[in-house]
Amino acid sequence: MNPLHSSLLALQQADSFFPGGAVAWSWGLETLVADGRLGATSAVALARRQRGVPRDRSAQVNGFVEGQLRHRWATFDRVFLSAAWHAADSLQALSTLDARIEALTLAEELRQGSRRLGQSLLGVHVAMGTSGAEAYQQCIASGAAAGHLAVVQGLLWQRLGMDLDHCQLAAAHGLCTGLVSAAVRLGVMGHLDAQRILTDIQPLLLELLAQPVPDLEDASGFTPMAEIAVMRHESQELRLFAN
Template sequence: MNVDAGDLRSSLLALQQADSFFPAGAVAWSWGLETLVSDGRLGVPDEPTVRRRQRGMHRDRSAQVRGFVEGQLRHRWASFDRAFLIAAWHAADDLPALQVLDAEVEALTLAEELRQGSRRVGQSLLGVHVALGTQGAEAYQRQVLAGDAPGHLPVLQGLLWRRLGMDCNHCQLAAAHSLCTGLVSAAVRLGVIGHIDAQRVLTALQPLLLELLAQAPPAIDDACGFTPMAEIAVMRHETQDLRLFAN
């Protein structure tokens, strides 16, 4: 059997970039999940649950986590972030075009907390690639530091991963999988689900992820996100007394 060395290299790069061990800074963000848990809207243990735990019984709250992640995948990532990642991948050698895309993400992300999160995770990813010597990373970081580009995550994923040599499909898969694992990991750290249930959620999400990737991506002019409950939760996060995550 012949093996395409280029495809294997792209696959290996995607595995590295999507690995939670890669220090991209996304672990500090819950994208509204923490507030929803605190408000009792996503798997907060009640008194009967506590009693069940004391008897060695647990309520399965993975369905709620799965529903939250599905919403983020369908109504934010696939309909918005994906479009900008693909556009940035195609424009990886065109600095002015990348800056335009970056500015559009800034303008179309209405919640300040979401804008801040996307910028900070994107700039963290950029900083890692500058340290690793990825081609094009330092030049774009200069634009960000000069205030000429905000440095949003999907734009930087498209730029940096194209410069690494990842094909467009692998870039999309790595970005979507990273989102899923980041959200499920947040649920684990919040005590909503355990590690085994987290893996069940990720497995259950795979058919949806493949379905979304099989669909044509939206054009930039049609890109939009609609996750109102999560966005309100993100905006309310700063009012919480105890906070584990940045949003």
């Protein structure tokens, strides 16, 4: 495929306008905000709040996004996306990858979110007629696969003809935009702050993508604060997001 065509596909798939369902998920951010755990705690910040100066929490959102990228996406989701991209022609291999994600994701809320997002994305591509989408949807419906997001991304985007590098870039950028979008809707920061974070996070994203994809046996994620927040989310009285 023409590299420019692959780039164009990546832009389309990573666009927040694409109806993949990511807008419904905050990955623990909503609970952290509700608990007051997303904010500066320094003496300077406390003095600013006492004077009535609005708290700028964009630095904390930046840290949250960085943590999700560095300690979850790059070491876990990226691994399975890459493996699914290479195994896109084998339903058995894809379902095996799905099962590994299911076993390695301890928090039920994270498993559920990943499955629902993956199946939502798959449904869009079934409607669009993407090669391989309907067959894997039937595999999920039969109970043979879970439909986790990273596996579905690898399958669909390989079938569309996207380069693996562009698949990884689209997935990582989509995660970042989803998180900062959640922060904006939660009233933590404004749209310009969100764009600054997306700009500031680019060197880290490029650094992570320049590193070799970890082996499947080494796939791991460690974001304990976010995982605890996701597990506690259902106890919140008012909820805007699914997790």
